[in-house]
Amino acid sequence: MTKPLCQLPAQWLLPSGARLHAQGVCTLARPQLTRGHHARDFRFFEATLLVVTCGTLLVENAAGRWTLEDASRLMAVTKNTQVNVHKAPAPDGAPYTALFLSFAPALITEFHQRYGHLHAPAPALQTCQQTVLDEALNDSLQFCIRGIESPDVSALQQAHRAMGLLLALQERGIVYPRPAPAGLAERLTQLLAKTPEQSWTAALAGRELAVSEATLRRRLADEGVSFSTLLTEIRMHHAMMLLQTTHLGVSQIADACGYRALSRFSMRFKSRFGFSLQDSR
Secondary structure, three states: OOOOOOOOOOEEEOOOOOEEEOOOOEEEEOOEEOOOEEEEEEEOOOEEEEEEEEOEEEEEEOOEEEEEOOOOEEEEEOOOOEEEEEEEOOOOOOOEEEEEEEEOHHHHHHHHHHHHHHOOOOOOOOOEEEEEOOHHHHHHHHHHHHHHHOOOOOHHHHHHHHHHHHHHHHOOOOOOOOOOOOOHHHHHHHHHHHOOOOOOOHHHHHHHOOOOHHHHHHHHHHOOOOHHHHHHHHHHHHHHHHHHHOOOOHHHHHHHOOOOOHHHHHHHHHHHHOOOHHHHO
């Protein structure tokens, strides 16, 4: 059973005591970079909208190549899409800035339940798709963003605003696929992503998911997933988001991703993305 959309989002408590907000119906990030970033095989864990407000974003994989260079267009990306990502500041040296808005699976599912009969003519999005960010669409986007950023807007109101944005996208031929019923790997992904800073083990995750460690590992193997690989991927994704959207130091980012040994964290990050956190500052 999916959780009600009106449920208030939880909070991450880091070992240092700092707080970060976990995902509600939507997650909003505002990446800002003073130098170029190149990340290979970056995975979008949720259905996502991207708008570049300054600089250039290039994403590419075997299915195609897509570029955003100004705020006149937006790009929709499906859940679990993997791409090579290239981000560059503006030619005049102004920092790269963007909006990164992702939608929780429960929201996409409810959208299909309510409005699926309206978008039969529009095929579901496969990987990435761009559209013009016209005035009406931008109004829907900004209304949704203001709801996320305002402490006075309830999670239920945020969900209604996000539904309006999804309807505006549908009218322009962009429809995110309906999420499949969550298998064990997907349930594990959602569990780990809520608290990537926790000292997770397969045994602990199994207890949270009401299965034994042996059953967890066996069923993950059946889905072609490794517990340690998935945990590392989630933590590295979280590290990349924190790097691009906060002013946290490297040790704080390591802390927020569950690493107590800074050297091990730095090695994992560089191995995963091809550059070090120190080089990106």
